[in-house]
């Protein structure tokens with residue numbers, strides 16, 4: 001198992017990498033409701049390293 005979920009804020013430096021989708025969603029929702037920032041949540045479970053694949 002072991003998923004990989006990358007949470008990124010588009011409006012500040014907030015960023016996180018989580019193995020649990022529910023945790024990732026929780027962090028995203030918490031930051032969104034806290035700051036109103038636009039967030040992305042990507043499932044990168046199938047990628048070895050973010051940004052290095054083609």
Ligand SMILES: [Zn+2]
Nearest residue numbers: 009012014037
């Ligand atoms: Zn932010």
